[in-house]
Amino acid sequence: MSDVRRGRTVRGRIGESLEVLGLRTVLLAYWGTTSVLARRSGKPRTDGGESVPPKS
Secondary structure (H helix, E strand, O other): OOHHHHHHHHHHHHHHHHHHHHHHHHHHHHHHHHHHHHHOOOOOOOOOOOOOOOOO
C-alpha cells in the first residue's frame, strides 16, 4: 500500500511542477506581449520612473 501512496505523491509532484511551469509560461507570454506592444506604441513613458533626467 505504501507503493500506491508513493505513486500518488510522485504524480502529485509532477502535476504541481507542470502547473508552475504553465503559470510561468503564461506570465512570460503576457510580459513579452505587453513589452512589445509598449515599444510599438511609440509613446514615451511619463510615469516619472526615470532615474536619469533627459538631456536637453
